[in-house]
Amino acid sequence: MMQECLIDRRYLIVLDDIWSTQHWDDIKYVFHRYVEGSRILLTTRFNEVADYACTLKGNHHVMSLLDPNESWELFCNIFPLERYRAPRFESFRSHLSNVLEKCEGLPQVIVTAAKRLSECKNNIQHELKKMEKEIELLGILDYSALALIYNQLPEYLKVCFLYLGIFPKRSEIQVKTLLRLWVAEGFVKPSRNKELEKIAYFYLKDLIDRSLVLLLFAEVTVNHNLEFLLSILPSTIWESPQLRHIELGALYTVDPPSVVKKNLQTLSWVGPTHCRKGVSVGCIVTFPERCAFPSQLKKLSLSGTNLFGRDLTVIGSLKRLEVLKMENAFHEEVWRVYEGGFYGLKYLVLKDKKLKRLEAYTDAFPCLEYLVLRCCHYLEEIPSSFGEIFCLKSIELDRCSRPSIVTSAKDIQEKLNKNFGEAK
Structure with missing residues (x-):
């Protein structure tokens, strides 16, 4: 139908936001009967599409960011600003100026902002403040477009x-x-x-x-x-087979992967909501009985979780784990580490307000180099077996209240010097 309408006519056709070369191939046959003076204007986000569709290769126009005047002109082409000239809208215009400034000359963001305000039926002031906060915190307004590109x-x-x-x-x-x-x-x-x-x-x-x-x-x-991209694409984060390091703060709601990620080396979850199949009660999480961790894991940070002894036994069996940081992550008052536990661990940071006793059997933590204890108010002492760890270089105590724990640290230092020489 369209092809017939264009026969023997000059035309100007605008094709906006073409996403792939295939899309262009699907429609370009309509314009194969070219009449002198006719033009096709195509816009796209992708340089590959522009170069592919351009008859003079490499001669397409690359849009630059808009300056402040161009930003206002684009915005006013969509939004009826003349309705808000009255003095009572002075605060609204001030906020609007801030929003356009934060759009930073990006046409797509400016257009989205103008459309949202134009479509707002009630309380446009509230909508503008909401948009201003979104752009400041997230940097974008059109989340679906970003997710689609990703x-x-x-x-x-x-x-x-x-x-x-x-x-x-x-x-x-x-x-x-x-x-x-x-x-x-x-x-x-x-x-x-x-x-x-x-x-x-x-x-x-x-x-x-x-x-x-x-x-x-x-x-x-x-x-x-x-x-924000991480928060709108929670399931796709784990799809990459090369994923090696992931650290998630309290803002994220990403579940653990459904399969073991063999290449994952760093895993940090701050907050309880990220433990799949866990039971959440306030700030407490119980891990499932069969809680599997990636075998290649080198660094693990846990905060606010409800770990039991069996959970730490599983973690202690990870042969490649080198760094373990736990902040109020242990539920019990006594932590027992059995022989051979945490075989490759080099750096242990423990912040726990409940822990009273740490018991380490012979050959536990054999490669430990640095031990950091923070806010362990009730921890009585460091196990004497730490004096047998040849690799141990440093013990740091920070806000640990019991005098006995300081005494035990000094005893361990003396034992290390005796066993392995003053160089320790």
């Missing part, structure tokens, strides 16, 4: 993109630093005759071409708040 990323790019979340929102990141971090984390797949840094650069270019990050000279600017 879901289209290949697995290796998902990992690289999520890694940007370790940097502060709207921060600028040195390209060289970012590429080296990706390589060091093992995100970059080796390829023959190519340096890893060059491969990493192609990863970055792909993210730039998808409008997920901005390149400013030799710096990268994060377009979106990755903390």
Whole structure:
């Protein structure tokens, strides 16, 4: 039908927001009968699509960020600002100016803001304040568009993109630093005759071409708040087979993976809501009886959980675990570590207001180098068996009330010096 309407006519057709080269292939045949003077204007978020659809390769126009005047012009094309010129709307206009400033010249964010306000039927002041807070905290308004772009990323790019979340929102990141971090984390797949840094650069270019990050000279600017991306994509976080490190704060509601992640090396959960199949009572969580941890786990942090002795026995069997941090994570008053427990642990940080006794059998913690005890108000002493640990370099006591625990630390130091020499 449309093809017939265009026969022997000049036309200007605008195709907005084309997402893939396949979409362009599906519709371009309609325009195959070209009449001189006709034009097709295509917009897209993806550089690949623009280059593919452009008849003069590499000659497409790349949009820059809007300046303040252009931002206002775009906003007013959608939102009827003239209705709010009266003095009583002065506070509204002030908030509106703040919102547009925080949109930082991103057309999609400005358009979304204008549409939401235009469609608001009641209490537009409240809606504007809500939007202002969303942009400040999250950096975006159109969550579905970001999630859709993310879901289209290949697995290796998902990992690289999520890694940007370790940097502060709207921060600028040195390209060289970012590429080296990706390589060091093992995100970059080796390829023959190519340096890893060059491969990493192609990863970055792909993210730039998808409008997920901005390149400013030799710096990268994060377009979106990755903390929020994590919260809207809770199940997809675990899909990457290369995932090695994950640290989640109290804002997240991510369940553990349904299968064991063999490559996972760092696992940190702060808050009880992240324990799958756990029973939550206030700030207390009970782990399931068969609580499996990744066999490659090197670092584990737990806070506010309700661990029992059997749970710590499971954790103590992880041969590659090197760092364990627990903050009020143990339910019982006595912690017994049996022979061979925590075989590879090097760093133990324990903050516990309930624990009274720590009992470690011979050959427990054989590789421990650093022991840090904080706020262990009722802990009576450090086990004398720690004086047999050749690797032990340091014992740190912070706000531990019992004089007996200080005495035991000194006794262990003397025992280490006696057993292994003054160098200890």
